[in-house]
Amino acid sequence: MTGSSVVTRVVGACLRDARERRMMWPEQSADALGITVLALLALEEGTRRATPHDFDVLTGLYRCPGTPALRRLLDQPPDTHGVLNDREPGHARRLGACVASAGHIRWQSTTLLPGPLQTPHYALAVAEPPANRPGAPQPPARSAQYVLDQRIIQRGSKTARLMAGQLHHLLQLADTGTDIRIIPGTGPLTQPAGHLIELHLPGGTVWARPTEGAVAYSTSALFADTITASLARTSTAGTREALKRAASAHHDAPAERTTL
Incomplete structure (x- = not known):
């Protein structure tokens, strides 16, 4: 799924931050997902929406704190404004x-x-x-x-x-x-x-x-x-x-x- 939105931008920034705190290269994360580095960077930039599989693999790999809260944020649509x-x-x-x-x-x-x-x-x-x-x-x-x-x-x-x-x-x-x-x-x-x-x-x-x-x-x-x-x-x-x-x-x- 592609397309940048406020949700994908915020979640992507959190995934990038989690990877950097684990001191992992984008190539390592891309290999774990079986995707290209460009596709991984698109997830982190928020121009590609993380699938449930992407999300579960990356947050498990990074041992993300607050994973359930971040998952709920990913699934939450913006309000009418x-x-x-x-x-x-x-x-x-x-x-x-x-x-x-x-x-x-x-x-x-x-x-x-x-x-x-x-x-x-x-x-x-x-x-x-x-x-x-x-x-x-x-x-x-x-x-x-x-x-x-x-x-x-x-x-x-x-x-x-x-x-x-x-x-x-x-x-x-x-x-x-x-x-x-x-x-x-x-x-x-x-x-x-x-x-x-x-x-x-x-x-x-x-x-x-x-x-x-x-x-x-x-x-x-x-x-x-x-x-x-x-x-x-x-x-x-x-x-x-x-x-x-x-x-x-x-x-x-x-x-x-x-x-x-």
């Missing part, structure tokens, strides 16, 4: 697989810093499940762009000093090439509160909206316009100044101040 709602256990891990498989990412956030930008102390303070693969923390991808509302960096985590350290971390990331943009927080939010992630997967672009207990995936290009409009309100110089001002304000704040 074309949205695939992943409410299954392990949804954060599957989002992490999509993030790892994306050739380019645009990440807009209006409430909390995205997982790839968080220090361990910030992550602990906000108790947000990271969208990362298991194992050692991965540095932010050079192909990623992060668009943050200014009100995020004006808040603390559990203390203002903790947020000051987080902001110095953001400045260091910016100095080493991570594309971080701050939207001036003077107008209404350009999207509902939360994260909006544009993932350029091999089989096509998918937009993800993580919420508490679920991730909604869509192929609607309307989200691209939202991110592009927000980017138009930013500048590299303005971003650095905003980060420096916020870091200085948090660093100088009384130690007992809490802002979350």
